[in-house]
Amino acid sequence: MKVLVVGANGQIGKHLVTFIQESDSLNAKAMIRKEEQASFFKELGAETSVVDLEQDIDTIAKAAEGVDAVVFTAGSGPHTGKDKTIMIDLDGAVKTIEAAKKAGVKRFVMISSFDTRRQAILDASESFAPYVAAKHYADEWLKGTDLDYTIIHPGRLTNAEGTGAVTVAEEVEIDEVPREDIARVIVASLENDATVGKEFQVITGANPTSVKEAVQSI
Amino acid sequence: MKVLVVGANGQIGKHLVTFIQESDSLNAKAMIRKEEQASFFKELGAETSVVDLEQDIDTIAKAAEGVDAVVFTAGSGPHTGKDKTIMIDLDGAVKTIEAAKKAGVKRFVMISSFDTRRQAILDASESFAPYVAAKHYADEWLKGTDLDYTIIHPGRLTNAEGTGAVTVAEEVEIDEVPREDIARVIVASLENDATVGKEFQVITGANPTSVKEAVQSI
Numbered sequence: 001m002k003v004l005v006v007g008a009n010g011q012i013g014k015h016l017v018t019f020i021q022e023s024d025s026l027n028a029k030a031m032i033r034k035e036e037q038a039s040f041f042k043e044l045g046a047e048t049s050v051v052d053l054e055q056d057i058d059t060i061a062k063a064a065e066g067v068d069a070v071v072f073t074a075g076s077g078p079h080t081g082k083d084k085t086i087m088i089d090l091d092g093a094v095k096t097i098e099a100a101k102k103a104g105v106k107r108f109v110m111i112s113s114f115d116t117r118r119q120a121i122l123d124a125s126e127s128f129a130p131y132v133a134a135k136h137y138a139d140e141w142l143k144g145t146d147l148d149y150t151i152i153h154p155g156r157l158t159n160a161e162g163t164g165a166v167t168v169a170e171e172v173e174i175d176e177v178p179r180e181d182i183a184r185v186i187v188a189s190l191e192n193d194a195t196v197g198k199e200f201q202v203i204t205g206a207n208p209t210s211v212k213e214a215v216q217s218i
Numbered sequence: 219m220k221v222l223v224v225g226a227n228g229q230i231g232k233h234l235v236t237f238i239q240e241s242d243s244l245n246a247k248a249m250i251r252k253e254e255q256a257s258f259f260k261e262l263g264a265e266t267s268v269v270d271l272e273q274d275i276d277t278i279a280k281a282a283e284g285v286d287a288v289v290f291t292a293g294s295g296p297h298t299g300k301d302k303t304i305m306i307d308l309d310g311a312v313k314t315i316e317a318a319k320k321a322g323v324k325r326f327v328m329i330s331s332f333d334t335r336r337q338a339i340l341d342a343s344e345s346f347a348p349y350v351a352a353k354h355y356a357d358e359w360l361k362g363t364d365l366d367y368t369i370i371h372p373g374r375l376t377n378a379e380g381t382g383a384v385t386v387a388e389e390v391e392i393d394e395v396p397r398e399d400i401a402r403v404i405v406a407s408l409e410n411d412a413t414v415g416k417e418f419q420v421i422t423g424a425n426p427t428s429v430k431e432a433v434q435s436i
Contacts (some may be wrong), residue, residue, distance in 0.1 A: 056340055083348040086304050091339065091351045121309065122274055130301040131311045137355060144362075 001029045004067040004105075004189060006053070006060075006096050007074025008046075009037045011159065012111060015183035016073060017046050023187060031063050039207060053092035069190055070100045071108035076131075085134045093138035107196075108147045109189055111182070112139050114174055114201060115156055139199070140164035150189045151199035152181045168214040169206030175203035181211065188215040220245045221408060222285040222323075224253035224271070224314050226264075226279075227255045229377065230329060233401035234266050234291065241405060249281050271310035285407055288318045294349075302351060303352045311356035315363060325414075326365045327407055329400070330357050332392055333372055357417070365396035368407045369417035372400045378425025385423030386432040393421035399429065406433040 003020055005014045008030030020028040028184045030048045038048045053074055066071055072093055075174045076084035095112070097193040100108050108169040113135040114120075124132045143150050162180030185202050188211050189195040200218050208214070223237055226248035238246040239262045248259040248266045256266045267281040271292055282288055290311055294302035302412045311328070318326050325424075331353040342350045360367050373395045380398030403420050406429050407413040418436050426432070 016374070054340075083303075083345070086308075086348045086351050087300075090304075090355070094355075109423045118275070122272075127301070133304050137308070139313075 001025055001069060001190065002029060002067040003069045003071060003090070004029045004031055004049075004064050006031045006070060006072045007111075008032050008041060008048075008148060010073055010075065012073045012157075012179045012186075013183050015162075015180045016071065016186055017041055017044055019183050019187045021046055023191075024192060026187065029063070031060075036180060053088055053095065054209065056124050057098045057102060060095055061102040064099050064103035064105050067105055070096060070105050071109045071186055071190075072096050073111040075111075085130050089134035090138050092121040094099070094141050097138075097142055097147065100179070101145065106148045107150045107167065108142065108145075108192070109186055110139065110142055110151045111148060112151050112153050112188070112199070114153050116153070147167055148193075148196040150197075151184060151191065152182065153199060153201040155201065155203035157182065163204065163208065165204070165208035165210055166202050166214050167208050168200050168202050168218060171202055172201045172203050172205065175205055177203045183209040185215060188212050192216060194218065219243055219287060220247060221287045222247045222249055222267075222282050222287060224249045224288060224290045225329075226259060226266075228291055228293065230291045230375075230397045230400050230404075232258065233288065233380075233398045234404055235259055235262060237401050238262055241409075243406060244405065247285055247410065248278035249278075255310050266354070271306055271313065273322060275313050276360050278313055279320040282317050282321035282323050283320040285321070285323055287327065288314060288323050289327045289329070289404055289408075290314050293327040293329075303348050307349060307352035308332045308356050312359050315356075315360050315365065319363065320363060324366045325341055325408070326360065326363075326367045326369060328360055328369045330369050330371050330402070330417070332371050334371070341364070360370045366411075366414040368413040368415075370400065370403060370407065370415060371419040375400065375421065381422065381426065383419050383422070383426035383428055384432050385426050386418050386436060388418055390419045390421050390423065393423055395421050402429040403419065403433060408428050409432060412436065 009032045017028045020026045028046040051063050076088040077194045116136040116139050160178045160180040227250045235246045238244045246264040294306040334354040334357050339350045378396045380396040
């Protein structure tokens with residue numbers, strides 16, 4: 001199974017391509033913005049494709065040709081300029097979804113924000129709300145397609161080393177989770193078709209179970 | 219016919235409420251953000267409702283109860299902070315659409331941007347693109363509903379006095395148009411059910427015809 005990782009050069013993305021290349025059943029194609037980001041992925045034996053998410057759907061669709069799944073883990077992050085929030089977190093995501101459809105790729109895994117429901121936009125701080133809104137509309141767009149989607153809602157992301165154990169449920173109390181463990185959850189989701197059409201929150205939590213078991217419980 | 223004007227205190231909005239109050243068949247309810255904006259509308263004999271577009275759908279729906287049409291002419295404008303672009307131009311619009319549905323109001327007139335097609339996002343300057351994207355997704359959301367919508371795409375808006383004559387078509391070459399004339403086009407659209415399910419661009423143009431005729435040609 002070949003997986004196009006959109007946002008491969010991000011912090012989750014680098015862990016993800018690493019795990020994909022370590023797995024027996026998966027192979028990564030890293031979509032990156034600049035050629036000079038390629039060496040990391042080439043050393044892992046992954047294919048690369050240089051595409052800027054501000055380009056058009058056709059260009060992204062070319063990168064998606066021949067793959068079996070697309071993972072969207074690009075993000076302007078909550079603290080970049082708000083213009084990038086709408087151009088990357090919303091429009092970049094929607095263009096990637098449309099590109100997957102165009103390239104005939106059915107499987108789509110979206111890395112979302114912890115809570116993207118309408119109430120979360122209202123509850124968010126003034127500076128965070130635009131990011132939540134962008135992710136809300138991207139998730140809504142994906143759910144409106146007939147793609148085989150999984151939407152992963154991570155808790156507060158940290159750069160701590162992953163433990164390989166998480167808590168996963170439709171709704172959990174917010175807590176931290178290492179980016180490395182989110183990358184593991186993505187791999188487990190790609191390897192488990194029972195996650196199709198599902199969305200779930202992920203934290204480490206007080207009584208975490210192995211990523212594979214946790215994802216199976218969904 | 220009672221019309222809720224969302225963004226009544228804006229430059230188009232003030233002209234619009236004025237024209238509505240002058241018309242025999244229409245009556246305005248001005249939705250404004252602050253009580254101190256009410257006097258202008260009260261002097262015109264229009265009802266007012268104080269609602270902030272960053273509030274929830276239920277609150278907006280209460281303002282829409284009992285009206286026959288909703289006009290969305292609120293806007294952060296292309297030059298406000300980009301956080302407001304997503305919160306008002308996109309999320310505020312979508313919440314107003316959902317509020318109209320909730321209140322059982324079928325008729326909805328959206329004041330959009332000149333060109334909100336996907337290509338226009340790619341062609342826009344870096345500073346203007348987020349605004350075009352926000353308007354694109356708001357228009358797409360509206361077209362996905364079963365509301366009786368009309369989407370008006372004005373050319374470069376000016377504060378010049380209106381002439382009462384415009385050029386209207388699905389696609390025209392961009393040119394200026396006074397806000398006052400856009401307000402007239404909104405009234406003519408509300409009075410002409412043939413505009414339901416349609417969207418069109420409006421400029422003054424070289425050979426303009428009267429607003430009523432121009433809208434009838436759609």
